Amino acid sequence: MKEIVIISGKGGTGKTSITAALGALAGEQAVVVDCDVDAANLHILYEPKIESSQDFYSGKTAIIDNDLCTDCGICQEKCAFEAIDFKNGRYVIDEVKCEGCSVCFHLCPVEAIRMEENLAGKWFHSKSRFNNEFIYAHLGIGQESSGKLVAKVKQEAKKIASDKNIPFIFVDGPPGVGCPVISSLSNVDHVLLVTEATASGLHDLKRLVELIEYFKLKASCVINKSD
Known part of the structure; x- marks a missing residue:
């Protein structure tokens, strides 16, 4: 089994189109992620x-039990992220602002706050119109666990490829050089860099090359839209 990740330093280079073309050519001989x-x-x-x-669950979110809450306000006072509001006569958690640090949970004098698993997104196993096994995911709005979700879909792709004896995995990686990109590069056999013949394309390609060299990965480059 060979895993090839297709990445670019910026959006708009044609990375996804190239991944789609590779998957279409390979058909059932490739899992596409x-x-x-x-x-x-x-x-x-x-x-x-x-x-x-x-x-896909990642991290935790605070939940206030208003039947137990005595409205002391300690949780709101101590929340460093201003994630607790007082609305309509009760304290409520802003799920977007809550970082799951659990300070409020530990400080509540009447144990009216509990920490629950945070629903961060969803991933899908599907069949593409080119007969590929196709894995993809959506991260929820405001969620910060993109690297973990990338690792999850890659793990599922490898399991499917192994179980069905599929020789190739093509990974459409995220743009840039951040956490989800690093996660997409883990344990790959080859990296295909996609860039365009522009100043910004060259600038972002150089950053990607530094990342590839740091992890000592084999790579090739496609200069897309060069004409």
Whole structure:
């Protein structure tokens, strides 16, 4: 089994189009994975038939039990992220602002706050119109666990490829050089860098090359839209 990740230093270089073309050519001989979980769009080209979906949980969110709450206000006072508001006569958690640090949980004198697993997104196992096994995911708005979700979909892709004896995995990686990109590069056999013949394309390609060299990975480069 060979895993090839296709990445670019910036959006708009044609990375996803090239991944889609490789997957279309390989057909059932490749598992295709969309690891751009913050803005997945490969499914638009692949028109997949979803076979299964799973919720993705990461981190925790504070929940206030208003039947137990005595409105002392300690939680709001101590919250460093201003995630607790007093509305309509009761304290409520702003789930977008809450970082799951659990300070309020530990400080509540009447144990009216509990920490619950945070639903951060969803991932899908599907079949593309080119007969690929196709894995993709959507990260929820305001969620920060993109690297973990990338690792999850890659793990599922490897399991499917192993179980069905599929020789290739093509990974459509996220743009940039951040955490989800680093996660998409883990344990790959080859990296295909996609850039364009512009000043910004060259600038971001250089940053990617530094990252590839740091991890000592084999790589090739496609200069897209060069004419």
